[in-house]
Amino acid sequence: MTYRANYARCSFQQHLGPSADSLDVPWADFTGNVSDPVTFEIPTDAPAEPYIEMQVYDVDEFTHEIHLNDQSLSGFDIAPGDGWQYWMDTIGAEQLQSGENTLRFERDRDTDDAFVVGTAVVHWKEPVE
Structure with missing residues (x-):
């Protein structure tokens, strides 16, 4: 079988944190502990080898979560780093579905960490007919 990427x-541009003044990022919308959900379409019923890449700013903790269709990704989702970082995480093929999918980020409420989610890109391979 032949596949294409x-x-x-x-696009998020959202500040997650314990308070609106937890980071000086007036260009990002403060959303508290959970980002607004962003929806995207999967045009196949057989997505293969999916993964996500994301821009994140000023993450201090490993314990934040990424939710795809209301399921947490496994393992560490976002790596800590000062300033802007670009991070990749794998997605279980069963977590993507044909049609509409929803992506959101959730900060660990047990920390005082604050960070920004810039843009995320979900990648997959699909069969070519």
């Missing part, structure tokens, strides 16, 4: 770009 496909992707969906999800």
Whole structure:
């Protein structure tokens, strides 16, 4: 079988943190502990080898979560780093579905960490007919 690569770009520009003044990022919308959900379409019923790449700013903790269709990704989702970072995480093929999918980020409420989610890109391969 032949495959082609496909992707969906999800723009967030959202500040997650314990308070609106936890980071000086007036260009990002403060959303508290959970980002607004962003939806994207999967045009196949057989997505293969999916993964997500994301821009994140000023993450201090490993314990934040990424939710795809209301399921947490496994393992460490976002790596700590000062300033802007670009991070990749794998997605279980069963977590993507044909049609509409929802992506959101959730900060660990047990920390005082604050960070920004810039843009995320979900990648997958799909069969070519």
